[in-house]
Amino acid sequence: MAEIIWQREAPGLDPAVHAKVSAFLGKLREDDTAPGLHIEKINGADPLIRTGRVNQQWRALLVRVQGTDGPPHYIYLGTYNHDEAIALAKTHRVEINQTNGVAELIKASLQGTPPQRKTQAKPAAKPKPDDISTASWSRLEVQGITVEDLVGLGMRRSFAEAAFATTDDDGLQELADTVDGLWQGYAMLDLAFGASLDAVRERYSLDWTPSAGARTEDDLLKALRHPAARLEFAFLETDEDFQAAIEARDFGAWRTFLHPEQRDYATRRRSGSFRVTGGAGTGKTVVLLHRARHLARQNPDARIVLTTYNTTLADSLRDNLLLLDSTVQIAPDLGTSGVYVAGVDAIARRVLASTNALGLPLRDAVQTVLGPRGTNILGMTGDETWVRAAKSAPTGALPEGLLTPAFLEAEYATSVLPHRVLDARGYARVPRRGRGVALNRAERNDLWTVVEGYRSFASLGGTTSFEEKAAVAAAALELGASRGGKQVADHVLVDEAQDLSPSRLLLLRALVAPGPDDLFLAEDAQQRIYGQKVVLAHYGIKISGRSRRLTLNYRTTAENLAFALRVLDGGDFEDLDGDITEKAGYRSARRGPTPELIEASGKLDEYARAATRLKRWIDDGDTPDELGVLVRSTRDVDTLLESIRSFGVPVQAVANRERPPAAKVALMTMHRAKGMEFRRVIMLGMAAGARPSSAALPEADQADAMQRQRSLIYVAATRARDELVVMWSGRRSSLVPSVKGEPPS
Numbered sequence: 129m130a131e132i133i134w135q136r137e138a139p140g141l142d143p144a145v146h147a148k149v150s151a152f153l154g155k156l157r158e159d160d161t162a163p164g165l166h167i168e169k170i171n172g173a174d175p176l177i178r179t180g181r182v183n184q185q186w187r188a189l190l191v192r193v194q195g196t197d198g199p200p201h202y203i204y205l206g207t208y209n210h211d212e213a214i215a216l217a218k219t220h221r222v223e224i225n226q227t228n229g230v231a232e233l234i235k236a237s238l239q240g241t242p243p244q245r246k247t248q249a250k251p252a253a254k255p256k257p258d259d260i261s262t263a264s265w266s267r268l269e270v271q272g273i274t275v276e277d278l279v280g281l282g283m284r285r286s287f288a289e290a291a292f293a294t295t296d297d298d299g300l301q302e303l304a305d306t307v308d309g310l311w312q313g314y315a316m317l318d319l320a321f322g323a324s325l326d327a328v329r330e331r332y333s334l335d336w337t338p339s340a341g342a343r344t345e346d347d348l349l350k351a352l353r354h355p356a357a358r359l360e361f362a363f364l365e366t367d368e369d370f371q372a373a374i375e376a377r378d379f380g381a382w383r384t385f386l387h388p389e390q391r392d393y394a395t396r397r398r399s400g401s402f403r404v405t406g407g408a409g410t411g412k413t414v415v416l417l418h419r420a421r422h423l424a425r426q427n428p429d430a431r432i433v434l435t436t437y438n439t440t441l442a443d444s445l446r447d448n449l450l451l452l453d454s455t456v457q458i459a460p461d462l463g464t465s466g467v468y469v470a471g472v473d474a475i476a477r478r479v480l481a482s483t484n485a486l487g488l489p490l491r492d493a494v495q496t497v498l499g500p501r502g503t504n505i506l507g508m509t510g511d512e513t514w515v516r517a518a519k520s521a522p523t524g525a526l527p528e529g530l531l532t533p534a535f536l537e538a539e540y541a542t543s544v545l546p547h548r549v550l551d552a553r554g555y556a557r558v559p560r561r562g563r564g565v566a567l568n569r570a571e572r573n574d575l576w577t578v579v580e581g582y583r584s585f586a587s588l589g590g591t592t593s594f595e596e597k598a599a600v601a602a603a604a605l606e607l608g609a610s611r612g613g614k615q616v617a618d619h620v621l622v623d624e625a626q627d628l629s630p631s632r633l634l635l636l637r638a639l640v641a642p643g644p645d646d647l648f649l650a651e652d653a654q655q656r657i658y659g660q661k662v663v664l665a666h667y668g669i670k671i672s673g674r675s676r677r678l679t680l681n682y683r684t685t686a687e688n689l690a691f692a693l694r695v696l697d698g699g700d701f702e703d704l705d706g707d708i709t710e711k712a713g714y715r716s717a718r719r720g721p722t723p724e725l726i727e728a729s730g731k732l733d734e735y736a737r738a739a740t741r742l743k744r745w746i747d748d749g750d751t752p753d754e755l756g757v758l759v760r761s762t763r764d765v766d767t768l769l770e771s772i773r774s775f776g777v778p779v780q781a782v783a784n785r786e787r788p789p790a791a792k793v794a795l796m797t798m799h800r801a802k803g804m805e806f807r808r809v810i811m812l813g814m815a816a817g818a819r820p821s822s823a824a825l826p827e828a829d830q831a832d833a834m835q836r837q838r839s840l841i842y843v844a845a846t847r848a849r850d851e852l853v854v855m856w857s858g859r860r861s862s863l864v865p866s867v868k869g870e871p872p873s
């Protein structure tokens with residue numbers, strides 16, 4: 129039995145050869161001495177280099193590493209036709225970096241010839257980091273880094289010097305893409321975009337000291353397992369790992385090659401609740417999926433809950449978890465072994481529907497949260513109930529703005545339910561932290577009569593809202609545990625945590641007993657498009673000191689990312705810990721075209737232009753399901769669909785609970801697009817005044833609603849991997865930032 133180590137840049141092959149390589153590697157894993165494999169040394173090559181015979185024409189390029197104990201390991205470097213494989217065998221080798229002990233693939237033909245760039249005469253004043261792409265200073269220099277700093281970390285001097293001679297972002301990226309030792313490119317870009325030397329040393333574990341003396345194959349195996357080496361080398365220890373690597377194409381790298389920080393967050397034991405933050409596309413969901421698999425592999429009996437704020441996203445988490453590892457056990461029900469994947473409201477419903485089986489005191493929980501009423505609570509309270517309650521209550525003290533369903537719902541979700549307020553006296557004392565609008569005693573009294581009306585209408589109908597279901601389920605679990613019952617989960621993993629309301633957070637908190645590895649949350653405050661700002665600690669989730677930020681964007685090109693980040697300008701973003709979220713340091717690993725802004729002459733022109741663009745992309749080779757059309761509201765969707773179809777483009781509108789169609793362009797609202805990604809995206813309807821009903825909110829809440837609008841557009845713009853087109857007719861929204869080359873407005 130041999131073990132395969134996959135090298136990230138091993139080139140992909142056309143399907144016919146791919147199947148043969150897969151069979152070859154399968155045989156190699158079973159028995160590397162099988163004569164048919166022709167594993168051979170090559171004269172003039174590094175002693176560890178081998179080639180293997182895939183078939184008459186093709187040879188696999190390998191590095192054989194045999195530790196003192198254990199099976200032989202083969203690093204797979206790709207499959208080439210016979211002559212090319214022999215030539216590459218003489219130039220390639222895997223070495224241990226003598227400064228930090230990281231294994232690196234060295235392609236000798238490229239050695240000593242890093243792309244050389246001309247240093248231009250420098251301007252007198254040092255530019256700020258943000259102005260750098262137009263100045264002739266190296267970003268590194270502006271950050272106060274020296275060539276010696278880079279060399280001290282273990283980077284090759286020729287590479288460090290070339291990085292200092294490079295004054296534009298494209299050049300830096302190109303340099304990072306071509307350097308031997310993938311970590312060197314990543315770390316150099318991190319520094320150029322503002323990370324400190326200490327942060328980079330820690331991020332890539334560069335303080336390891338390699339063992340002195342001659343390189344042994346044991347040392348090499350150790351160096352291949354170094355966290356920074358695992359950016360480019362993956363040990364395929366199980367059949368599932370092997371299968372995932374073999375199948376991984378373009379966007380499958382997330383399954384095999386984690387950034388060292390992602391690996392750390394996915395696997396390290398935590399003494400309590402942990403939070404990973406990061407901008408859109410920085411790989412938070414990927415961390416969560418790997419962590420779910422890791423926990424399930426570590427303890428097959430563990431009851432793991434993987435959740436997010438709605439069912440659509442939960443479905444996609446389940447699909448991707450199974451794509452990562454088809455053998456992960458999906459738990460059939462809450463409280464059973466394996467990974468239970470569901471939206472948070474579905475979890476609340478499940479708890480409430482199974483209180484008998486779980487031994488939870490439903491009656492007491494209902495009384496604790498809603499006061500005296502029956503346990504018939506599974507029906508859904510309609511949105512109009514707030515309007516009815518407001519109309520039938522004496523509300524003389526309240527201004528109009530405080531009687532809108534939006535305000536009442538927000539007040540109820542934030543100030544009433546999580547504090548389990550049952551009467552006017554309780555409501556008068558409630559802290560109302562984070563609510564924009566101050567309320568005097570008379571206003572509170574009147575508001576409470578509206579809440580009482582709302583509750584009695586719902587009680588009569590035997591209904592509750594989603595918020596109430598979550599609050600009652602949380603209380604049932606808490607009461608159950610306080611009376612000696614057992615929690616229903618051992619680990620709870622949460623995606624898109626920024627969109628969860630207090631009651632939902634209380635529910636997740638109550639699913640698992642406080643302790644090591646209890647809750648793990650992925651969140652991005654900049655993507656909060658629902659609900660109010662919340663602070664985790666207020667709901668029993670203590671993460672102080674256990675929060676980390678991801679900054680490398682894997683999804684979006686630098687151009688789209690810069691555009692999306694500019695949408696956020698004009699607002700600070702508070703995260704779930706009450707801190708202002710930093711935008712600094714976010715960067716992308718990919719480049720692409722500048723987002724295109726198109727002003728149409730009217731709605732129909734906008735639709736026709738969108739349709740023409742989709743047609744062109746498909747004619748140029750895109751498959752329809754790589755393309756997304758995002759709209760702000762579902763008004764006029766039928767006209768838009770018709771227009772797109774009239775150009776012969778297959779398209780389907782995707783409603784909230786539906787999965788995107790295969791082989792068709794997906795048309796959906798920006799809200800629905802959360803968590804998704806497409807190769808190319810068209811955002812439509814970006815005219816001024818197209819904002820939703822925030823005008824119905826009191827002034828203080830309008831600011832928060834505006835923030836959510838910015839976030840929504842940020843979310844939409846970051847769904848595009850390669851290309852983004854933004855359209856409007858009429859006056860352009862002030863939320864659409866300008867792009868490079870556009871005349872100032």
Ligand SMILES: Nc1ncnc2c1ncn2[C@@H]1O[C@H](COP(=O)(O)OP(=O)(O)OP(=O)(O)O)[C@@H](O)[C@H]1O
Pocket residue numbers: 379380381382385386387390406407408409410411412413414415652655681682683802803804805846
């Ligand atoms: N280590 C990795 N190697 C390659 N691709 C990666 C890696 N990590 C993440 N990706 C890819 O980057 C994209 C974004 O990842 P992911 O969805 O996890 O980000 P996110 O932070 O959850 O984004 P969002 O907040 O926008 O939903 C995906 O296409 C994912 O496959």
